[in-house]
Amino acid sequence: MSDLVEMLALPFLACLLLGGILSYLGIHVLKREVIFIDIAVAQVAAIGALVAHLLFHVEEDSLISYLGSLVCVLAMAGFYALVRHRVLEISVEAVIGISYAITAAGAMFLMGVVPGHNHAHEMLAGALLWIMWPQMLTSLLVCTAVGVVLWLFRRPLAAVSEDYARAAARGMKVVWWDFFFYALLGTVITVAVRISGVVTVFALLIIPATTSALFATAWLPRMLLAWLTVLLGSAGGLLFSYYLDFSVGPTIALCLGVLLAASAALLRLRARPMPESA
Numbered sequence: 001m002s003d004l005v006e007m008l009a010l011p012f013l014a015c016l017l018l019g020g021i022l023s024y025l026g027i028h029v030l031k032r033e034v035i036f037i038d039i040a041v042a043q044v045a046a047i048g049a050l051v052a053h054l055l056f057h058v059e060e061d062s063l064i065s066y067l068g069s070l071v072c073v074l075a076m077a078g079f080y081a082l083v084r085h086r087v088l089e090i091s092v093e094a095v096i097g098i099s100y101a102i103t104a105a106g107a108m109f110l111m112g113v114v115p116g117h118n119h120a121h122e123m124l125a126g127a128l129l130w131i132m133w134p135q136m137l138t139s140l141l142v143c144t145a146v147g148v149v150l151w152l153f154r155r156p157l158a159a160v161s162e163d164y165a166r167a168a169a170r171g172m173k174v175v176w177w178d179f180f181f182y183a184l185l186g187t188v189i190t191v192a193v194r195i196s197g198v199v200t201v202f203a204l205l206i207i208p209a210t211t212s213a214l215f216a217t218a219w220l221p222r223m224l225l226a227w228l229t230v231l232l233g234s235a236g237g238l239l240f241s242y243y244l245d246f247s248v249g250p251t252i253a254l255c256l257g258v259l260l261a262a263s264a265a266l267l268r269l270r271a272r273p274m275p276e277s278a
Helices: 002-032 037-056 063-086 092-113 119-125 133-152 154-162 164-169 174-213 219-244 248-271
Strands: none
Touching (some): 002 154, 037 063, 037 092, 063 174, 133 154, 133 174, 154 164, 154 174, 164 174, 174 219, 174 248, 219 248
């Protein structure tokens, strides 16, 4: 039991921390219909880290590497915000898919230029089981700061996510609020993918938010249900991974998917009309 706690306690706390902020951001992402934003942002962050390594010969966990990723993410946030406002012929989701393909190709090219750099592999797989307290504290500071900002500006951000056209008609500076949201999302993803990998981050971003949407529409109930899903999915995934010797990230994603499927099945059973004889 002590071995179990010693091995899984810190990864579980990391899942709760990252899942808590990501699942809330995921509610916004679903409302904005930009489902694959995280994998595109993760590729942009990878390019920033690779460029920093190429120019300054720094390691992946260095401050310069993080800053390189953040600069690229902020540039992409501005690009997405402008495209949504000015390019009406193409959906934002299509632009995200195109940018993902281009940035993935760019990352592969840079990996050829910078041999031995394993950042892209770590972003896919993550290193959740090997998280250390310095990484945990960095994640805590970033997620807390982003969470406070999201709380302070929750009303305008929610207004833009709920109805972009209506927010623009009311005179809101939707481009700036879009940039603000994508910048916050990109900051969290930049930190999260270095710990848990793209697969786990995508699962924590989308699946709890989708599960909560099955049962509620208001923001507060959706947040609570999403956080409960994160708690159950993370605990189940880590325990299955420990006892069955599976990879942690995919197992957590799988458990979250099972919870979503079970929730959908439960709703369908509840909605099924009772036989007249009953």
